[in-house]
């Protein structure tokens with residue numbers, strides 16, 4: 314259960330979500346739950362959510378995975394990325410009563426998808442994206458990795474990161490720009 | 505979803521905050537208005553979300569209170585109906601603004617009107633409509649501000665902005681942005697920690713947001 318994440322896991326996770334979508338596979342859900350719920354909880358705890366709330370959000374995130382499994386498209390996002398976005402939106406909804414606008418755009422896309430077939434250029438398997446991002450993150454200069462990690466793990470926008478690190482906002486923004494450009498370069502044509 | 509001549513994009517820092525979920529809702533809505541039109545920034549956000557996914561993967565698992573081997577009790581709650589999708593309220597507006605609740609138009613000076621969006625959170629958003637030649641009301645920055653142009657154009661700090669472009673100013677405006685071109689300038693503006701002066705400041709204080 315405490316296996317280190319490996320590339321093969323990512324493939325398995327996508328297959329498990331598809332198994333839920335196709336046949337409401339409870340065993341697949343149990344495996345996903347055991348892997349992701351403790352990690353979503355860890356993320357919430359790092360973001361300052363109290364333990365009870367973090368537990369709730371972790372369980373609710375996985376419930377949402379069960380409910381939304383039919384919407385999962387492995388050509389658009391890897392399993393971890395898709396579950397990350399669900400957890401992010403749920404946290405905003407529960408803690409701030411805000412709705413992440415990606416949900417409004419998704420409803421727009423759902424309306425359009427009803428009429429048009431998915432584009433062929435989305436056929437690339439997004440597992441490769443997560444593998445390359447992971448490798449590129451490991452090679453970022455430490456000051457760039459720091460602003461990236463703070464952006465995700467602490468519930469702060471860049472203006473607050475500036476105050477905390479005691480460096481000018483322009484420096485925070487340029488480190489983020491450099492980091493994003495390196496990560497995008499690592500993706501190459503995998504976009 | 506036009507993809508034509510967008511020249512001004514949100515900063516990488518703003519797109520990262522959007523993907524991380526730390527951008528206040530009002531500003532995230534402006535960013536999303538741009539994203540709906542800009543495949544370049546959609547790719548950037550997809551990359552940033554993949555960072556979120558890999559960081560989630562890399563975390564040491566926290567101790568769960570529920571028995572992870574007994575997920576049947578979790579799934580008992582799965583029958584709850586999912587939240588209803590947000591209906592299209594304003595078919596004349598571009599997504600995602602077409603699904604956002606908003607107030608009425610308020611005149612905030614000659615040739616300029618403001619329509620508050622009901623997005624909640626600690627920042628504000630609204631539609632701003634300026635007749636050609638009118639300047640956008642002056643304001644001081646104390647936080648993030650993001651503007652996405654929906655139609656018409658404006659000039660700010662020597663740069664010209666067209667539909668789909670995003671203005672993300674740093675520091676004070678030297679001179680207020682001015683609506684240019686023949687048609688009115690319509691944009692969606694999100695900001696935090698800022699007080700408009702004059703009419704808009706009055707509307708802000710009256711809670712018309």
Ligand SMILES: [Zn+2]
Nearest residue numbers: 513542544545
């Ligand atoms: Zn863009």
